[in-house]
Amino acid sequence: MKPMLLFVLQIFMLLFNLSVSIPSNYTSIFSFGDSYTDTGNLVILYGVSSTPGVWIAKPPYGMTFFKNPTGRASDGRLAIDFIAEALGFPLLPPSLATTNQSFRQGVNFAVGGATALERAFFVDNGFKAVSPFNISLSVQLGWFDALKPALCSSPQACQEYFAQALFVIGELGWNDYAVMLLAGNKSVDEIGSHVAEVVGKICAATEKLVSDGAKAVVVSGIPPLGCAPGNLALFANQTGGEHEPATGCLKELNLLSKDHNQQLRRALARLDARHPDARIAYADFYTPIVDFLTSPDRYGFNGKSDGSALKACCGGGGPYNFDLTALCGMPGVSALDPPSAYVSWDGVHLTEAANRRIADGWLTGPYAHPPILSTY
Template identity: 70%
Template sequence: MKLTLAFLQIVLLLPSFSFSIRTNYTSIFSFGDSYIDTGNLVILYGGLATTAPDALITKPPYGMTFFGRPNGRASDAEALGLPLLPPSLAANQSFRRGANFAVGRATALERAFFVDNGFKAITSFNISLTVQLGWFDALKPSLCSSPQECEEYFAEALFIVGEIGYVDYGVMLLAGKSVDEVGSHMPQIIGKICAATEKLIDEGAKTVVVWGIPPLGCAAGNLVLFARQTGGELEPDTGCLKDLNQLSKDHNAQLRRALARLAGDGSGVRIIYADFYSPIIDFAVAPERHGFDAGGAIRACCGSGGGRYNFDLAAQCGMPGVSACVDPSAYVDWDGVHLTEAANRRVADGWLRGRYAHPPILSTTD
């Protein structure tokens, strides 16, 4: 029996669309970092009791607007409209309907790259995109028993290569590298994302959603941490750091070109580019038009420090004494990096219906 996935069921409540809609994916398999992690980082740390800085997501007020408690998700949201997939590292779970391999702080590049180049601000876990694909390979025998069966099974699944690359660039920036130096590694990062997409296609995937990265210059944390390092020039229409946003734009442009080459190989595979940049820019340019407070686009809801951005690296969301704003739905930025549930819902809506996805996720035509 095919699963009509939760994030597609909403279409049943809406008028008919001019494009064909597919709602019969049997499963979802997702990869990426904290934007889509459903609990793998917490499992790696051994549960909710950890005091490790990476695991602040295990502390209140994370989860306040949806689950009512911390739940191992870095964003206070429903993983951008996607169903609540079990983390792949969870024990005693059935993954026939899908698994989430994403981990908070995951990178596209291998951990060895950062270690060999002397970068210190990298997690102690080996959780790169390549490692996540290895977890997927290890899970396959429990899902299908022969190459043909696997190919048929994965042809009916929806694959998601979620946001990845943000942490790669962030680690290098935190180490004091210039934006130009960081950008020099962009082809390697793009190559890892495309290699992952190609591998999934080789496994039998027929529909793959690949996320771009958000505007790095609009995150409250980056506005505080990297203003001096980037020269501090702000875009007049958004208030975001110009150089960091250009880095995001360049990454996304290269990624789209590379994905277009993959999609054009005649294999019949549908590769959907999920634009994670444009919606956040739209929110920053005209927050009130999208339902947010005028000051809520680039100011963290959960944080400390006050001022325009409400972010302090020494008093981050989840740390003792740090609280969230009264109404998170009035904000775009949740904790200085991740989005609020309200912002995520608007992004998801744009991906499902096509304003921010190319082609729309709910369309079977390009």
């Protein structure tokens, strides 16, 4: 895309807060990740009829755009949905969908609860909060490999096909660290000793996709762990309780996020240098959320004078509107109106409004390096 055209598009999107569809050279999108990217796989795994604990399958999830739950952990669309729309693609179907449909234009392998590290790591170390399903990043890559015969007829054909695709490795790492935190017997420093392992798994997956033929891979960092209302409610004592003056977020957890993101960005830069024919972009999930919280009125969110910028839109009360006994989706739990005034939807995940702004920042800048639309 020519620089001047990109600049004009960026100004338009900022002024009107729109994700617009523009022509692209991509022919498909393939996505991996956890609940920040999952468009329905977790609910399919559980089965809709047996999801008393999968609250994303219940109202008011999906209320803003879809008007009903779709398996997305939000009131509406996710960042990956806005990316697909902006590039002119239909919303990515979950890979586990049993309906008769073609995945030629793309598919989403992300699953809520997924980790970068193997599930066996958590089971072997006695971490009880790990997902009951084997859905780690390497497993998702296995699903991708199994789908290849339906997408392309030979290794050479696959190389050519994937060279024209956009690959997105969505947020991964949050669940790795959350599972360790929920054990209650690990300090943040101890958890931080595993950052290099988590980052290594993400980079290995990125390199695997490049070896499969990918020429464009977008890899997401993690959000500020200390800013999630759920984490603020649950982990203040465990993390020392020190809050950042500018955001009100838990300082120690945010330092963990920063360490993860810094290591990931450096590792991706090295990987990009080793593969000059591919473009590996780092998508910043940390900076936009901090921006929203430090200047909420500028972005259309509730102000921070009463702490509302750190409150979940949908929850059961308390200072952060988060209660484990009254989670969003449980009977009697409702959402505050309007959801677009909030950054956090349910105490962990984001509202559609926040997802839209993040996606726009990944598409045109300043939250991706390089932005998705900067080159093809």
